[in-house]
Amino acid sequence: MAFPRFPNAIPLTRRRFLTAGLAGAAGLALYSGEIARHVIEVSHPEIRLPNLPEAFDGFQIAQLSDIHLDEFTEPYFLREAVEHINRLRPDAVFLTGDFVTYELLPRKWSIPNAWKCASILEGLQCTQRYAVLGNHDVIVSAHAVTEALTASGIVVLRNACVALQRDSARLWLSGLDDPVEGQPDPDRAIPAFIRQRPDEPILLMCHAPDFADRLLDHPAGSAVQLMFSGHTHGGQVRLPFVGPVDLPVWGKKYVEGIFHLQGLQLYVNRGIGTVGLPFRLNCPPEITSMTLRRG
Secondary structure, eight states, X not given: OOOOOOTTOOOOOHHHHHHHHHHHHXXXXXXXXXXXXXXXXXXXXXXXXXXXXXXXXXXXXXXXXXXXXXXXXXXHHHHHHHHHHHHHOOSEEEEOSOOBOOSSXXXXXXXXXXXXXXXXXXXXXXXXXXXXXXXXXXXXXXXXXXXXXXXXXXXXXXXXEEEEEETTEEEEEEEOOXXXXXXXXXXXXXXXXXXXXXXXXXXXXXXXXXXXXXXXXXXXXXXXXXXXXXXXXXXXXXXXXXEESOXXXXXXXXXXXXXXXXXXXXXXXXXXXXXXXXXOBSOOOEXXXXXXXXX
């Protein structure tokens, strides 16, 4: 069988092949860095808890994670995320760490970014705003990041808990210090006096999701029904047929989405920021709008 000839076709030389490859790589980098990195996806999981009080049925939680201001994450983009959350009108906002970045810039340059980040987060219209610290926050300055967030009306839980009230019902929100760079203490975050209350579920914020396995080996772990984490960025760059290019320590097992672990439900948010390089591929920034349900 004779194949048709194309006399006007341009021959594919090595130089043309390399030029086309470089152009494709440049286009992919432009897409990953300027387009995909700025398209926020709002996920809407519905989580059922068997002992959830009736008053909390339909309770909506917005989760925002891994902001990493201001290395790569621009202030305008965080403001856009805040506007997204305000349109959702949640009952509570959970902020699961890494408000700043310790990577390219010295620590002293990252501390002002904590105050800038907290100032933008003050625009959240929801009055119930809670946070835990991430590994970057602890490296930069746990004290400075905590002080900035607290000054903006955000409750920071470092191995501590707080009661959430609705009518006469109550559930508990606990927060662990970061497992990577901090000193998480489940006994302080989930004290004995809140563990044996069957009608008062315990929710937990912990930046690094793989700590869930360690938690389940702890006496306090069986009392927690739902855990919120970030840290992984969902892999940030996910190649077809390969998956995440790189995952952080304490974030290699539970990468994104919902996991069911021996009675503990874990949700891992992809975050909105980036580290290493300002790229996202097949892994859009995420805001979680979670609804709690009975049963």
